[in-house]
Amino acid sequence: MDFDFTDEQRLLRDSVSKLFANRYADFEKRKAYAKQPEGFDRAVWAEYAEAGLLALPFDEAHGGFGGGPVETMIIMEEIGKAAALEPYMPNAVFAGAILRHGASDAVKDAIIPHLIAGEAMIAVAHTERHSRYDLNDVTTTARRDGDDFVIEGDKTVVIGGDSADHLIVSARISGGTRDRDGIGLFLIDAKSAGVSRRGYAMQDALHGAEISLANVRVPASHQVGDLAVLERAADEAIAAICAEAVGAMDALITMTVDYMKTRKQFGVAISAFQALQHRAVDMYVALEQARSMAIFAAMSAADSDEKTRGEAMAMAKSAVGKAAKFVGQQSVQLHGGIGVTMEYKAGHLFKRLTMIEMQFGDADYHLRRLAA
CATH class of the missing domain: 2.40.110.10 (Butyryl-CoA Dehydrogenase, subunit A, domain 2)
Known part of the structure; x- marks a missing residue:
């Protein structure tokens, strides 16, 4: 099976990465967005619309681009890396899936163009x-x-x-x-x-x-x-936040390894300590296992069979949730006190990973789903 992105998907990833590099590379900007009354900047949301991200999941008949779960995965992974604050998943992914699968054409025609343009949120x-x-x-x-x-x-x-x-x-x-x-x-x-x-x-x-x-x-x-429409939309949302978790873990591991190379103890960088090297390797292994499950979730999200799709999401959410918890906790341990300060991005990534682990059901909940 070919897991490589198409040329169009690579272009999408590059364009989304540039958008977030412009808006979130400076962590002070994120803190300023968070202080807005709605918790994000509407000007950044307008850039989502301009870049076509809000149109991506919707059918061409309603002004969208007809993108699928893999394209959503690409966007959500970049959102995770940036720790972006805009409610893309609740709007375009979760609510968007309900509209696509359950709404009449009249309702779609009345609502979706405004969502795509960034003029309305849901x-x-x-x-x-x-x-x-x-x-x-x-x-x-x-x-x-x-x-x-x-x-x-x-x-x-x-x-x-x-x-x-x-x-x-x-x-x-x-x-x-x-x-x-x-x-x-x-x-x-x-x-x-x-x-x-x-x-x-x-x-x-x-x-x-x-x-x-x-x-x-x-x-x-x-x-x-x-309920069937709600469950299908929730499955698509689970696939999306699994991808977001992978992006957040990727960024967190990069920050942790960079910190280990500069933080010194006993006169040497702590990255020289073998025990800490083993921890970093374990974090990377957890990330790659989670990445494979996020890909599995994205490929299963469009499955029309409710049972098969649900089992895939339960497996992915459980595995990614466990990995997110492990990577987040190890990162804080390796950083020390700075890892939980409000001024440093690592603590915010850890908080988001913790919330993702609970959203739409934690690991234990989904293990019980599989057992049932």
Whole structure:
């Protein structure tokens, strides 16, 4: 099997790398972006749109480029290396997949061009306080009322929810709290009556939101999918953050080895100590194992068979999560105190890797999925 990138994919990687080199090579710029009210700079988001990154996952019929999971993997790996703050995954990957797989052509025509142009942002509100990682554990309700649905409930840790113009909300149309049947996805204007949001910065400096929905009316035509669509989109998002983790680990290992070459103890660089060399090698082995699993996830993300795709994502997420935890902790140990300071990029990469390990289910959760 040929794992080499095509010429077009190499050009994509080079262009994305240049964008982040311009915007994130100076770590002081990242700190300035994080201080913005939304946790990122809208001017940088406009550059995503100008570079075509927001159009990449969507079909050409709706103004996109028809890119697939491998192209998304390339972008997400560069995002991981840069520790970029823009909510690309929640917008273009996760919410974008729901629109592509579940929305009507009318909804796509109305929403997707604005997303591609960077004029509007979208977030997926699916997690509830009690649900942990189970997408089917939903208490938010959607009651039919004529041509509308009336939605009530609360969602938590909605990544990018404070800056979103539109929300995709999972709600129960029928059935019990944990039933797999009876769940719908609804596209809601974030400024609709009854929608309230409280945004906040998370541990990795990305922004989340607590969202309450009180008698929010949404046209029935704005139902954009069901649980199967949500799970398929989540699988694509898992493949994306696996690639992001690989990029973050790659950058973290490079920083760690460079630090070991300059940090001296007993009059010599600590890179001369064999025990520390072994640690660095173990980190690199973990990275390469994670890279192979991220590639496996990207190649499996488009599989139409739910069971096969789900097993692949569980395997990848578990393996990458373990590697991310190992590499992050070893890097902090090898750096010492500087590895967790706010002024140094390594600590921020470690925080992001820790959040990725928990996002969409940690290693133990996905091992249980495979066992079941």
